[in-house]
Amino acid sequence: xxxxxxxxxxxxxxxxxxxxxxxxxxxxxxxxxxxxxxxxxxxxxxxxxxxxxxxxxxxxxxxxxxxxxxxxxxxxxxxxxxxxxxxxxxxxxxxxxxxxxxxxxxxxxxxxxxxxxxxxxxxxxxxxxxxxxxxxxxxxxxxxxxxxxxxxxxxxxxxxxxxxxxxxxxxxxxxxxxxxxxxxxxxxxxxxxxxxxxxxxxxxxxxxxxxxxxxxxxxxxxxxxxxxxxxxxxxxxxxxxxxxxxxxxxxxxxxx
Amino acid sequence: xxxxxxxxxxxxxxxxxxxxxxxxxxxxxxxxxxxxxxxxxxxxxxxxxxxxxxxxxxxxxxxxxxxxxxxxxxxxxxxxxxxxxxxxxxxxxxxxxxxxxxxxxxxxxxxxxxxxxxxxxxxxxxxxxxxxxxxxxxxxxxxxxxxxxxxxxxxxxxxxxxxxxxxxxxxxxxxxxxxxxxxxxxxxxxxxxxxxxxxxxxxxxxxxxxxxxxxxxxxxxxxxxxxxxxxxxxxxxxxxxxxxxxxxxxxxxxxx
Numbered sequence: 078x079x080x081x082x083x084x085x086x087x088x089x090x091x092x093x094x095x096x097x098x099x100x101x102x103x104x105x106x107x108x109x110x111x112x113x114x115x116x117x118x119x120x121x122x123x124x125x126x127x128x129x130x131x132x133x134x135x136x137x138x139x140x141x142x143x144x145x146x147x148x149x150x151x152x153x154x155x156x157x158x159x160x161x162x163x164x165x166x167x168x169x170x171x172x173x174x175x176x177x178x179x180x181x182x183x184x185x186x187x188x189x190x191x192x193x194x195x196x197x198x199x200x201x202x203x204x205x206x207x208x209x210x211x212x213x214x215x216x217x218x219x220x221x222x223x224x225x226x227x228x229x230x231x232x233x234x235x236x237x238x239x240x241x242x243x244x245x246x247x248x249x250x251x252x253x254x255x256x257x258x259x260x261x262x263x264x265x266x267x268x269x270x271x272x273x274x275x276x277x278x279x280x281x282x283x284x285x286x287x288x289x290x291x292x293x294x295x296x297x298x299x300x301x302x303x304x305x306x307x308x309x310x311x312x313x314x315x316x317x318x319x320x321x322x323x324x325x326x327x328x329x330x331x332x333x
Numbered sequence: 334x335x336x337x338x339x340x341x342x343x344x345x346x347x348x349x350x351x352x353x354x355x356x357x358x359x360x361x362x363x364x365x366x367x368x369x370x371x372x373x374x375x376x377x378x379x380x381x382x383x384x385x386x387x388x389x390x391x392x393x394x395x396x397x398x399x400x401x402x403x404x405x406x407x408x409x410x411x412x413x414x415x416x417x418x419x420x421x422x423x424x425x426x427x428x429x430x431x432x433x434x435x436x437x438x439x440x441x442x443x444x445x446x447x448x449x450x451x452x453x454x455x456x457x458x459x460x461x462x463x464x465x466x467x468x469x470x471x472x473x474x475x476x477x478x479x480x481x482x483x484x485x486x487x488x489x490x491x492x493x494x495x496x497x498x499x500x501x502x503x504x505x506x507x508x509x510x511x512x513x514x515x516x517x518x519x520x521x522x523x524x525x526x527x528x529x530x531x532x533x534x535x536x537x538x539x540x541x542x543x544x545x546x547x548x549x550x551x552x553x554x555x556x557x558x559x560x561x562x563x564x565x566x567x568x569x570x571x572x573x574x575x576x577x578x579x580x581x582x583x584x585x586x587x588x589x
Contacts, residue, residue, distance in 0.1 A: 094548040116493075124412040150382060198456070204576045205361045206570050206573070207570075207573060207574065207577050209568040209569060209570040210564075210566045210567070210568050210570035210572070210573050211567055211568065212568045214570070233574075235570065235571070236570075237570050238567075239567075240568055240570065241568065243555025266541075275588070294490075303442060308465045308466075308584065311466070311467055311468025311587070312464075312465040312466050312467065312469070312493075312496055312497065313465060314462050314463075314465040314466035314491065314493050314496065315491070316466070316582065317462070317463060317466050318459045318462060318463065318489075318576070318580075320574070320576070320577055321459060321463050321576055321577055321579075321580035322580075323577075324573065324574075324577035324578075324580050324581050325580050325581055325584045327563065328581045328585075329584075331567070332531070
């Protein structure tokens with residue numbers, strides 16, 4: 078197996094660039110960090126360009142991988158350099174950004190989460206993971222929402238990008254599209270005059286919009302929804318973390 | 334107002350030490366970073382030792398604060414040094430760690446969250462904030478759970494430490510104590526043979542145990558609960574983020 082030891086190697090520099098949106102757009106790939114994600118990518122038959130591992134990682138995981146990989150050995154220093162974590166497992170994959178990531182399917186089915194200008198990559202990734210767990214079909218990333226394949230988003234998704242559809246789309250366009258498909262879209266508001274989330278019968282196919290951490294969903298989006306939902310706050314906290322609120326709503330609306 | 338400009342000033346060094354558990358134990362205080370938290374501390378009449386602000390922060394917030402504060406002006410460089418955030422607002426308070434943080438009340442009422450070896454400070458703080466929002470009475474921090482007043486915990490709590498009780502206690506002792514008080518305690522398991530969380534009638538007073546991110550709740554704790562709950566996973570995700578799972582469970586169990 079080919080070994081890379083120098084931090085100055087061109088491929089190492091390219092892997093580091095995958096931490097930026099520009100780098101991912103230039104290469105059409107993003108980085109998976111850790112065995113769980115590498116395993117998920119292979120199970121999902123994602124387009125794996127290269128698998129990079131330290132000698133220790135290849136000893137541990139090599140037998141669990143297919144034979145026809147484009148495999149490279151990297152030094153522990155390189156592993157530290159390209160990882161977003163403090164103590165990387167030492168196993169990585171460079172995988173293709175799926176083309177489907179840019180468009181809604183022709184016919185929309187199932188439950189979908191809409192993200193309106195959500196900022197925190199950990200929140201975004203956690204919401205994708207939760208949407209997967211709750212049986213949602215996909216997540217629509219609206220304008221101003223952090224990139225799907227930023228390292229902290231990828232880490233928090235825990236591989237759910239291989240299970241459900243991730244789409245980048247203007248939310249107003251997506252909302253019209255859902256309406257034409259006969260699907261209700263619900264907004265969310267931190268406003269007790271909105272509809273209590275426990276009083277909605279959404280059925281299995283619908284959209285649910287979560288908004289920005291500080292400002293919530295855009296007011297204009299809220300005028301176009303079937304209803305806007307709120308979660309009653311019983312204590313003195315002013316609000317919920319957006320990923321927690323999304324979890325409470327998704328598991329309430331989608332029950333089957 | 335007294336000004337501090339040197340990063341070498343003894344007080345600056347002490348504020349930096351508050352980022353560590355040892356530093357907080359030595360001083361009996363912890364640090365609040367940002368106007369929202371400083372405001373919450375004053376509203377809750379917490380023991381505020383000192384309020385530190387940059388000149389810009391005093392111009393913005395000075396009129397909103399009581400006159401009898403122990404107030405200091407700090408340089409923007411000092412603000413950056415003592416802050417856990419990249420772009421601090423420039424307003425801080427050093428407040429006393431409450432003594433009540435170490436013991437359960439004599440008579441336990443309400444709903445309580447138990448944290449069993451939860452590791453991530455963001456998860457912990459988010460769970461405290463969610464417990465507050467869901468109308469819980471308090472949170473019991475068990476052994477192996479990160480410290481209540483670590484900077485990232487404080488940031489994620491968003492001031493909820495001033496609204497509900499935070500207690501550090503051995504969870505086995507707490508569980509016996511709750512049982513003697515006639516309160517049911519529910520565990521959580523990632524196991525479809527456990528009880529579906531939607532099928533439990535907990536009433537308003539109970540305990541709910543959330544476990545470690547990787548390993549879940551300790552098996553031995555699970556043998557001592559009234560029931561162990563699970564959240565059905567409808568998709569392919571292996572699990573939920575612990576703070577999301579806690580939110581889903583808390584808002585399901587505590588409805589009134």
